[in-house]
Amino acid sequence: MQNLINRRQLIKGITAGTILSQLGSLPALASNERRLFVDGLCFLPDDLADLSSSKIDAYLCDISAIEAIKQPDGTTNYKRTYKACIKSIAEANSRVEANKDKLILGLNSSDIKRAKQTDRTAVFFQIQGADCVEESIDNNLNQVDEFHAKGLRALQLTHHYGNQFSGGALDNDASGGLNLPLTKAGEALIHKLNQSNILVDVSHSSPQAALDTARTSNSPIVQSHGAVRAIVNHARCSPDEVIKAIADTGGLFGVFMMSFWLTNDKVPTTDHYINHLKHVAKVAGIDAVAIANDYPLRGQKNLLKLNNNNAEGVKQYLDWWHSLREKNVLGYDVEPVHVVIPELNHIDRMERIDLALGKAGFTSNDRDKIMGQNWQRVLNEVLV
Template sequence: MNLRPAPRIDGLQYANWSEKIFRQLRSGGVDAVHVTITYHETFRETVLNIETWNRWFERFPDLIFQGRTAADVQLARATGRTAIFFGSQNPSCIEDDIGLVEVLHTLGLRFMQLTYNNQSLLATGCYEAEDSGLTRMGRAVVAEMNRVGMVVDMSHSAVRSTLEAIAHSTRPIAITHANPAAWHPALRNKSDKVLQALAESGGIFGFSLYPHHLKGGSACSVQDFCQMIARTADKFGIRALAIGSDLCQDQPDSVVEWMRSGRWTKAVDYGEGSASAPGFPAMPVWFQDNRHFGAIEAGLLEVGMSQAEVAAIMGGNWLDFFARSFSSVATRQERAAE
């Protein structure tokens, strides 16, 4: 049972999962985490990844279980476990088939990015030269995601596509893992215009600990990171802000190669890396794994945020967002029949 007064929720991780990391989640008091289960994988390959998770759920039931609703976060706290919520960082898993949105939601997928870095069937990624916004299928799929209760995640999308997703979606969207470009102007970080539109629409933003998103990279200090969060809260309010660590613990560099290059190129795409630094960057010394969320919490208090504000950022806002996002919207006919 978790005796902490507020939930601790991480908005994105893609670790090389193991019993060690599941135990670190417990040591760190992490009640829930949104995990990436698929990037460029087809539907069938994504289902194989779900099967791998099913084996972990069967093997480590005292540490983890599959989260499906906001209530599962409370179940996690009551039983001293971590609720695992599935997400995809690219829409490859739905192939060209809108019917797979509901199928994957039934299998537990709660987040899907409309793009990784490239153009997808749905929208434009942040590495493309031209951003043509939501496609015809993109609009249809966003409406279907809204209907079934799957969160639109625009972390890796281009600006126009992101703004159009915010406008077109009838439910608030997420940018699960990024930082403000005003603090560190990386291609993956987000402009104040995007942050403003996201916050005004009831969406949510997860601050990333991935070094390429940090001012100073791996050398970024916890004070600098927390001051940036406090300033962002001053600009856009507390409610839209949360953590999405982007922790990729224990992954071999072959995984970041898959994330960046998938099967779309025969060359090597370095993404946020470079030919001289192609692999995963070293995490900051103060955030190495799931046991270190306390450093952020303490850092936020030190820069003058209140207990209530810190609790909201460390998990309360995600819990509220989960509650607004994961259930299906009954159609008029369905409501009429109940």
């Protein structure tokens, strides 16, 4: 743990100030200048006009494609296979290339500043699950190099369920355990990602796998999108020890928009979202707090069609939810009654969060960090 603490002290003492100033940090905001907005997870929009409307300068952009895999217990896992993701990253590259007036392929943190200065959006390609790395470890994980050459800059170890690299948040073995570790193959993959300057993302990992990853990685790691288990006791939410371990690597924790993992109250509000940000700041420090989405830029599509009627919108999740309740997975015994925070399921989400942070007592400097500078700092350190 000592090496993690030293790395965190380095980040807090040097990176947040000196490194950002040396490597393209933004100057102090003028009174009429909007602060930097960076999002932890979103997608390429159907309508590229959403890029400018959202006012987001950069984001981790999930470009992965999935195959639905039936589990032996009857539940469904969605795997990002090599074949599907090689095709999807090529398609995403083509779309960025065809729309250079609106998009920048994010390869390092300087692309964030370039995007803001030119009124474009930098997208940093991410894949939600390392199933796309299908080759054996003996083959030196060359598929990682292939994805990197095509623009991949962040890789999530797993999605919900475990794979050859990592235990998943929703894994459930015969004893009802939910805490399967990082594997030897996972350790090798993390070393390869560090060497390749690809950001390691422990979203959807089990708590033990996330802790193992924090100890293994020589670079900052992130949970790009998640929530706090101390507030909602659910397998998809992270314990405090995980949040702190991520921060101790110099990384960050992004809080997302899925309201059934933000509160068990019947009516979700922006205050519920802010409470998760406050908790991360309390446990891990302000340099570890970030914003994420996990819905399209404009918001969760079905709920928008329903005018954010949560009572109707939640129905699309119930079959999946009940299947995991039958497996006795932590938190699925509580029936969800909402999907989104209506005020934040909106194209102006980032501005509304920023204003809510001000009302909640966060300083202007804290808001700068939460809304974008923490992401800029981490990407600057990893994507060299």
